Amino acid sequence: MPEGHTVHRLARLHTRRFRNTPVRVSSPQGRFVAEAERLDGQVFARAEAWGKHLVHEYASGDMVHVHLGLYGKFSDVPAPMDPPVGQVRMRIESDTRGVDLRGPTACEYFTPADLDALVARLGPDPLRPDADPDRAFARIHRSKRALGSMLMDQKVIAGVGNVYRAEVLFRHGVHPMRPGTDVDEAVWQDMWDDIVELMAVGVRKGKIITIRPQDDHGPRGLRGRPRSYVYRRRGEPCRICGTTVLGEVMEGRNLFWCPTCQPD
Structure with missing residues (x-):
């Protein structure tokens, strides 16, 4: 299972790839379709990490929570992306870059209240400046x-x-x-x-x-x-x-x- 440093690296990478950019979001696998349709075309604001949890935030306030678990993995490739291969739970693509998420334990729509509840049940994250x-x-x-x-x-x-x-x-x-x-x-x-x-x-x-x-x-x-x-x-x-x-x-x-x- 990836440790916290890996998730923080992903947060930095995704922020660098997509920040303030409209993105195309889809779920080729079919297990995240309704959520992807809601997010498709929205402006990606940033990504943040809390421990082993990754959260994508959109300018609208919508969020996606990802926990990679034992088998989850993001690929990162130039756009335009090739047709998806394997069980791609979520695809995010801009005009220049794209990522595919495969095999996560969790990939779910989140609200700010959901994020507050998640953070409340976690201990301090050594990689966050506000950690106590x-x-x-x-x-x-x-x-x-x-x-x-x-x-x-x-x-x-x-x-x-x-x-x-x-x-x-x-x-x-x-x-x-x-x-x-x-x-x-x-x-x-x-x-x-x-x-x-x-x-x-x-x-x-x-x-x-x-x-x-x-x-x-x-x-x-x-x-x-x-x-x-x-x-x-x-x-x-x-x-x-x-x-x-x-x-x-x-x-x-x-x-x-x-x-x-x-x-x-």
Whole structure:
């Protein structure tokens, strides 16, 4: 599932492609037809991201909410676009560019009230300038849930996924099973600042980079992925201390950590 930096990159891209431009909107797949007809010909105002949620806003006040989920993906091509291939839920096209959306978990018409309701149930997004880390810490510190679990809870912090969760915990020497009530506020502030910085790099570079330059050595990761400290490295030696990286499933998602660098 794309993490928050990917959705913020999409918001910036779509704003750059379509801002203040009348667009043609269609649903070749047929599952978004009525909404597309309402939007067709309208002026695209901007796109914004809240965590893993993307919202297209039109000058009329109409909105579209997209959640990519596990399989959703936008293509981006020059106009005129070729005939659609596959299950295209939504197509947006201007005179110069176009995007096709395939396989999203959600693609739905939204109103400003719908957006307010969505934002109200999300935790702070580290990539938004108005994000309040104290709001996340308040939820963390009053809970006995494992911090590794809460970092993936979008109601606690919006946009963090499995990679950032594993890597940030490692970078700060925090065991993923540490209860929220045992998390020190200063430690949380350091982690938050790190998440903000790492995700901002992800937006700029278009990929997750978490490993410090002095630790960045050895062969590339699987299929050329950027190297990581512990993510997807179960059974391999820790890059810092050589201890075998551990892994288990936490609430349906794979979790990785070093038992020496991240003690109980």
